[in-house]
Amino acid sequence: MLFLTLGAYGVAIYDQVRLLHKEEMARRAAFSTYLAFSLQTLALLARMIAERGFPGGTLYGWILFFTWLAATLYLIGQKGAFRNGGIFLLPILASFLLVAVLLPEKAAARPSPEGLWLWVHLSAITLSYAAMTFAALTALMYMHEEQSLRWKIFGAFYRRFPPLATLDVWTRRALLFGWITLTAGMVAGSLWAKIVWGSFWNWNPKEVWTLLDWGLFSMALGGWGYLTGRKKVFLVLVAYAVALLNVFGVDLLSGPHRYF
Amino acid sequence: MHILAVGLNHKVAPVEIRERVAVPAEEVGSFLGSLKGGDGFLEAVLLSTCNRTEMYAVAETYHGARNFLLNALSRGEESLKGYFYVHYGLEAVEHLFRVATGLDSMLLGETQILGQVKDAYLAADRAGTVGKVLHLLCRRALAVGKRVHHETAISQNAVSVGYAAVELARKVFGDLRHCRVLLIGAGKMGELTAGYLRELGADFLVANRTVSKAEELAGRFGGKAHGLEDLPWLLGAADVVLSSTGAPGVVVGRPLLEEAIRNRRRPIFLCDLAVPRDIAPEVCGLPLVFLYDIDDLQTVVDANLKERAKEARKAQSIIAEEKDNFAAGIRELEVVPLILSLREKAESIRVREVDRALGKLGHLSEADRRVVERMSELIVNKLLNDPTLVIKEYAAQEDAQIYLETLSRLFRLEIKAPEKELAPELR
Incomplete structure (x- = not known):
């Protein structure tokens, strides 16, 4: 199923690239994007049935869920400002999925005991990552467009992207949403930690990195009105890179989170 | 039936010639009216803009109509006739499609011409010179333009x-209604661009070396007038700055x-x-x-023009496709009434003869009568089946006209026009 999804992603990316130059591809690109999304939804459902619940048992399942959320946000947003945003987002999501496929399928590392706070923690954090992916995407678009305007070099991307001001607004919205869910997720996580390990905060690498990331996102959000465009989007991208390291890199270090 | 396009445009005729040929909008109706009854002449639409005067016509004979139209458009002046181009048949169709899409315009891809084609079509329709062919052609042209x-x-x-400049400003700010434009100086380019921005709802600040001139500009674009000494804070308040002073040196330094x-x-x-430039x-x-x-x-602008030229190639392939569609549509327009009237004639003969025969065969039972009736139907259908198929096939060919005409003469068919929008006075 996942291989099918990946294939569909490939087709969708190809169509999106062609759409850059050919307006009449719009329908086909939309179709292939929706097809990829539908296949992924099926894959996710299959996964949820297999794991009997929230697909958070493995990194694999979680990536499936997280990319699905990000794709959902994109599909909602694309009607307005994000036509052609897919050309950045789809490759990002596809590479996540590829990583998921290549990862050795670990046995369900389901934390025990389970509880309400754990699930709130997992869903909120996942939602936050999806929103942050979105914010990173618009930040990337902003950066490209800003550079185009500055250097007066106008390519196909430039012609298709929404105005800088719109990208600015949408980045902030995604960032705000991501920040709220991240904060909620961290609070839920620490409540859970209190129940399980008896302490709100344990200074394990995952927690430290998350705190660092939270700090960066807070800086970007708080400084939104004070920083110039280029600096804000740069901050967002740095924060997102840290988040990615957090997901994929920190797992290599030991810790109770095991995978995220 | 022949479709012709006769006309001239900015590519073949200088403005001195174009202005002599142009027909003002209010005279289009009477001009078209004066053509009625001309040499085998059936339908006409006149498109007259500042860059082109063109006549699209449908006529029974090609040469007669061509000369008739040339005379009409050049008002009989021999010296003008050399400027006109004449397109014939599908070439004329393609020409109108190119015109409607802006491919033939001075400014490649401009959209104004589409409205002008529509106006020309409506004016001719009011003048009563549009028949079924030009109805089809003009509607297709408008649809192709939109497509x-x-x-x-x-x-x-x-x-x-x-x-x-406006497009770049929009790329930065999006909606310009929340933007403040600072206009420095009273140069022509500045004013022109300011006019576009004004239409998009931007607010204005105006600065000029002489305050009286600034006040005049402020009167036109709104906002308050300032001298150049206010620039430090004006620059801080503006989102878009348009500078076009006649100053010899830099006005806005780093x-x-x-x-x-x-x-x-x-x-x-x-x-x-x-x-020289105002901004360092x-x-x-x-x-x-x-x-x-x-x-x-x-x-x-140069890059954009290149982009448009690229798009023009795509447009050309759409036009080629639509030209084929139109050709098919026209053939149907001709062949369908012909087949209908052939069928009608056969049916009326059949009914008449069957009635007559049955009148003499009063002793037949109801079942027998039905057999006779059925037999007559089968004979007619089987006889007409092949001609119907073949004529449809011929209609798709270049010289369809000959076959259609032969058929109608062979059977002495009268082709009734199915659409009511035909211009009967021109037939």
Whole structure:
């Protein structure tokens, strides 16, 4: 199923690239994007049935869920400002999925005991990552467009992207949403930690990195009105890179989170 | 039946010629009216704009109509006739499609012409010179124009310096209704561009060396008039700056701008439309500042023109496709009434003869009568089956006209026009 999804992603990316130059591809690109999304939804459902619940048992399942959320946000947003945003987002999501496929399928590392706070923690954090992916995407678009305007070099991307001001607004919205869910997720996580390990905060690498990331996102959000465009989007991208390291890199270090 | 396009445009005739041939909008009706009854002449639409005067016509004979139209358009002046081009048949169709999509325009891909084609069509319809062929042709042309603008980017991307500036401003700020434009100086380019921005709902600040001139500009674009000494704070308050003074040196230097935008967080878009330039090029490096001078804008325009030319190739393939569709539509227009009237004639003969025969065969049972009736139907159908198929096949060929005419003569068919929008007085 996942291989099918990946294939569909490939087709969708190809169509999106062609759409850059050919307006009449719009329908086909939309179709292939929706097809990829539908296949992924099926894959996710299959996964949820297999794991009997929230697909958070493995990194694999979680990536499936997280990319699905990000794709959902994109599909909602694309009607307005994000036509052609897919050309950045789809490759990002596809590479996540590829990583998921290549990862050795670990046995369900389901934390025990389970509880309400754990699930709130997992869903909120996942939602936050999806929103942050979105914010990173618009930040990337902003950066490209800003550079185009500055250097007066106008390519196909430039012609298709929404105005800088719109990208600015949408980045902030995604960032705000991501920040709220991240904060909620961290609070839920620490409540859970209190129940399980008896302490709100344990200074394990995952927690430290998350705190660092939270700090960066807070800086970007708080400084939104004070920083110039280029600096804000740069901050967002740095924060997102840290988040990615957090997901994929920190797992290599030991810790109770095991995978995220 | 022949379709012709006779006319001239900016490519073949200079303005002195075009103005002598042009027909003012209010006279189009009477001009078309005066053509009625001309040499085998059936339908006509006149398109007259400042860049072209063209007549699209349907006539029974090609040569008669061609000369008749040339005479009408040149008002009988021999010296003018050499300027006209004549397109015939599908070439004329393609020409109108190209005109309607803006491919034949001076400004490649412009959309105004589409409205002018529509007006020409409606005016001719009011004058009663549009029949079924031109109805079909004009509607197709309008649809093709819309399709091309929708499916290609031929009408997108500004191709004048002023519009290019506006487009860039929109790329930065999006909706310009929340933007404040600072107009410095009273140069022509500045005013032109300011006019476009005004239409998009931007607010204005106006600064000029002589305050009286500033007041005059402020009266036109709104906002308050200022002298150049207010520039430091004006620059801080503006989102878009249009500068086109006649000053010999720099009006906005780097230190001035740096100071003015020190507390600014939104980008500022500066357009230097003056030669010599008003804004020091060094401001480019400042964060938040986008500076475009007249050459930069011209580069944008050139790139956009290239983009449009690329799109024109796509448009051309759409037009080729639509031309084929139209040809098929026209054939159907001719062949369907012919087949209908052939069938009608056969049916009326059949009914008459069967009635007569049955009248003499009063002793037949109801079942027998039905057998006779059925037999007559089968004979007619089987007899007409092959001609119907073959004529449809022939209709798809170049010389369809000959076959259609032969058929109608062989059977002495009268072709009744199915549509009521036919112009009967022109038949």
